Amino acid sequence: MTQDIKFIQGNEVCVEAALYAGLDFFAGYPITPSSEIAEHMAVRLPGIGGKFLQMEDEISSICAITGASLTGHKAMTATSGPGFSLMQEALGYAIMTEIPCVITNVQRGGPSTGLPTHGSQGDVNQARWGTHGDHAIIALTASNHQDLFQITVEAFNLAETYRTPVILLLDEMLGHMREKLIIPKVDEIPVVKRLRTAVPDGVDFHPYLPREDGRLPMSDFGDKHRYNVTGLYHDMWGFPTSDPQVIHGLIHHLMDKIENRVEQLTRYKEYFLEDAEVILISYGSSARSALHIVKNRRKRGERLGLLELQTLWPFPAGLVRRKTRQADFVAVVEMNMGQIVDEVKKVVDQHKRVFLVNRVDGGFITPENIKDMIRLIQGRGV
Amino acid sequence: MAVHNYIRQRFFPHLWCPGCGHGTILNNMLRAVDELGISKNDLVMVSGIGCSSRISGYVDFHSLHTIHGRALAYATGVKMSQPRLNVLIPMGDGDALAIGGNHFIHACRRNMDLTAIIMNNRIYGMTGGQFSPLSGEGILCTTAPQLTIDRSFDTVELALASGASFVARTTSFHVREITKLIARAIQHKGFSVVEILSQCPTHFGRKNKLGDASNMLEFFKKNTTPFGSKAKQDNPELIERGIFRELDIPDYCADYERTIQKAQKGKSS
Ligand SMILES: Cc1ncc(C[n+]2csc(CCOP(=O)(O)OP(=O)(O)O)c2C)c(N)n1
Numbered sequence: 001m002t003q004d005i006k007f008i009q010g011n012e013v014c015v016e017a018a019l020y021a022g023l024d025f026f027a028g029y030p031i032t033p034s035s036e037i038a039e040h041m042a043v044r045l046p047g048i049g050g051k052f053l054q055m056e057d058e059i060s061s062i063c064a065i066t067g068a069s070l071t072g073h074k075a076m077t078a079t080s081g082p083g084f085s086l087m088q089e090a091l092g093y094a095i096m097t098e099i100p101c102v103i104t105n106v107q108r109g110g111p112s113t114g115l116p117t118h119g120s121q122g123d124v125n126q127a128r129w130g131t132h133g134d135h136a137i138i139a140l141t142a143s144n145h146q147d148l149f150q151i152t153v154e155a156f157n158l159a160e161t162y163r164t165p166v167i168l169l170l171d172e173m174l175g176h177m178r179e180k181l182i183i184p185k186v187d188e189i190p191v192v193k194r195l196r197t198a199v200p201d202g203v204d205f206h207p208y209l210p211r212e213d214g215r216l217p218m219s220d221f222g223d224k225h226r227y228n229v230t231g232l233y234h235d236m237w238g239f240p241t242s243d244p245q246v247i248h249g250l251i252h253h254l255m256d257k258i259e260n261r262v263e264q265l266t267r268y269k270e271y272f273l274e275d276a277e278v279i280l281i282s283y284g285s286s287a288r289s290a291l292h293i294v295k296n297r298r299k300r301g302e303r304l305g306l307l308e309l310q311t312l313w314p315f316p317a318g319l320v321r322r323k324t325r326q327a328d329f330v331a332v333v334e335m336n337m338g339q340i341v342d343e344v345k346k347v348v349d350q351h352k353r354v355f356l357v358n359r360v361d362g363g364f365i366t367p368e369n370i371k372d373m374i375r376l377i378q379g380r381g382v
Numbered sequence: 383m384a385v386h387n388y389i390r391q392r393f394f395p396h397l398w399c400p401g402c403g404h405g406t407i408l409n410n411m412l413r414a415v416d417e418l419g420i421s422k423n424d425l426v427m428v429s430g431i432g433c434s435s436r437i438s439g440y441v442d443f444h445s446l447h448t449i450h451g452r453a454l455a456y457a458t459g460v461k462m463s464q465p466r467l468n469v470l471i472p473m474g475d476g477d478a479l480a481i482g483g484n485h486f487i488h489a490c491r492r493n494m495d496l497t498a499i500i501m502n503n504r505i506y507g508m509t510g511g512q513f514s515p516l517s518g519e520g521i522l523c524t525t526a527p528q529l530t531i532d533r534s535f536d537t538v539e540l541a542l543a544s545g546a547s548f549v550a551r552t553t554s555f556h557v558r559e560i561t562k563l564i565a566r567a568i569q570h571k572g573f574s575v576v577e578i579l580s581q582c583p584t585h586f587g588r589k590n591k592l593g594d595a596s597n598m599l600e601f602f603k604k605n606t607t608p609f610g611s612k613a614k615q616d617n618p619e620l621i622e623r624g625i626f627r628e629l630d631i632p633d634y635c636a637d638y639e640r641t642i643q644k645a646q647k648g649k650s651s
């Protein structure tokens with residue numbers, strides 16, 4: 001069979017993968033460097049009978065996809081820093097009401113308007129902590145188009161499986177870069193369908209009562225079960241409550257369904273870790289440069305390895321601890337002032353072995369940048 | 383069917399103060415639904431945050447109680463993804479026109495077939511009586527101890543200027559009119575706005591020495607007149623009630639269906 005090979009931008013990969021995952025509803029507001037996602041959605045969706053909405057801002061965009069998800073549709077919005085900031089309250093609402101959806105943030109330099117046309121990885125902690133109150137979140141990323149396709153499909157799968165918003169963190173480099181993509185064949189990547197309740201008409205349906213396996217079957221708005229959805233603390237019917245026991249139960253459920261499943265949620269790749277003395281930890285487009293330098297140094301006999309994280313949240317603490325045990329030191333390569341490095345320091349036995357290798361001037365972190373900083377760390381001079 | 387058939391009994395008692403106008407609006411809104419014979423399964427109520435927005439929990443429809451000011455944005459997603467549903471959106475004046483003002487004008491412009499009901503008590507009830515963009519000048523409230531200097535919107539003019547295809551106004555005194563106008567608004571294909579002047583005796587009435595709920599209702603009776611009446615010419619101060627616009631233009635979802643057809647024709651040729 002012939003392969004379906006494309007040479008496209010990362011933003012377009014995200015669109016094709018979302019459609020593969022079953023998306024048929026998109027709402028968004030233009031912002032660089034994510035606008036191509038909306039543009040490609042506008043081209044692709046009507047043709048398959050899907051819905052595309054250009055809303056008046058990012059707040060209404062995330063609200064609209066949340067509403068569409070409730071009627072049974074797989075939905076996504078896409079934005080960049082300033083828009084992602086606007087979405088935070090409604091993100092918390094989707095977490096609290098357990099409505100699956102995907103929010104893509106093609107990161108650019110911040111804070112504020114920052115660097116609209118330059119890449120950054122400055123929103124990693126915002127993805128984790130941007131909305132108020134205790135909560136758990138899933139955030140995924142990838143470093144190349146083939147992986148981005150896979151990870152985008154997984155974002156939808158995890159959103160459905162755990163009834164939660166999932167954040168897909170791209171960055172400007174990845175979003176605008178063109179490279180080869182082989183479109184996976186139908187069924188090559190499993191697609192998780194919406195889990196709908198089997199409770200018959202007329203029988204009391206509990207939208208917020210988890211099954212034994214922890215999953216919560218849904219019922220489409222407009223179908224036979226009428227229930228309440230609210231961002232207030234609520235009971236198993238979705239009715240507001242101030243009963244301490246119910247509140248305790250709900251906040252623990254919202255945290256535990258994600259934080260207790262770190263292993264199942266962890267996606268990563270590893271290169272030359274077995275005997276590595278120096279381990280680089282990286283993610284997203286920076287991992288491309290990290291991989292390049294690792295391969296390059298290996299040729300010279302230097303024992304470098306790379307752990308590429310694709311799941312950033314919940315942070316794969318166990319994985320990082322296990323994989324870095326024998327390393328002399330760990331260098332976290334990221335394009336921010338040090339966001340994942342703090343997480344790594346928390347879990348590695350001797351946090352003094354952990355260094356930040358970063359670049360935050362709007363330029364892409366190059367293999368050369370990484371090499372120079374590693375030499376400095378090793379006390380070898382540049 | 384009687385009104386109580388549309389109510390979630392287990393959700394009661396409600397949280398509204400005695401004399402609050404919001405309950406009257408709920409009652410007459412349900413009569414409108416009953417008159418039209420809409421199945422409960424075909425009705426979604428979407429609301430934001432405020433005393434008024436609590437209405438969605440009390441009704442036995444699909445109910446979505448969202449965040450402050452964004453009800454119309456959620457409703458847009460519900461309707462666009464499932465156009466066969468009737469979507470009712472009750473909102474407070476602050477909810478709809480302060481924090482939600484941008485969504486409001488764009489919903490008017492877009493003309494999606496949604497029914498927005500603005501329960502205008504000219505105050506922020508839920509947060510304890512701060513002024514709203516509908517309070518107008520010279521009002522005593524917790525955030526304007528020297529009286530408000532902010533000028534107000536006129537909801538009807540704003541809706542008309544923004545392109546809503548159905549625009550109406552009544553008050554919590556004119557209960558049969560509430561039922562009639564909401565029924566017409568639901569039937570209307572396109573974005574409908576029904577503003578209902580409502581009373582908050584707790585925060586607006588008490589502070590502004592307007593008496594109790596019955597005095598406030600009396601005010602609505604005395605100071606309003608049907609749209610286009612002679613009384614308005616004689617006394618321009620009167621607030622008009624009735625239907626200000628009812629325009630038969632294509633709604634957004636119908637237009638989008640044509641977009642789909644165009645895209646699919648383009649594909650096959
Ligand atoms: C983002 C945000 N800001 C502020 C609030 C606090 N708040 C809750 S209800 C409300 C105003 C309520 O007034 P209105 O919408 O007129 O409805 P009413 O209570 O009078 O019926 C405010 C400011 C909030 N919940 N969310």
Ligand code: SF4
Pocket residue numbers: 397398399401402403404433434503507508581582583584585
């Ligand atoms: S505070 Fe005002 S608006 Fe709120 S329930 Fe009481 S009377 Fe009604």
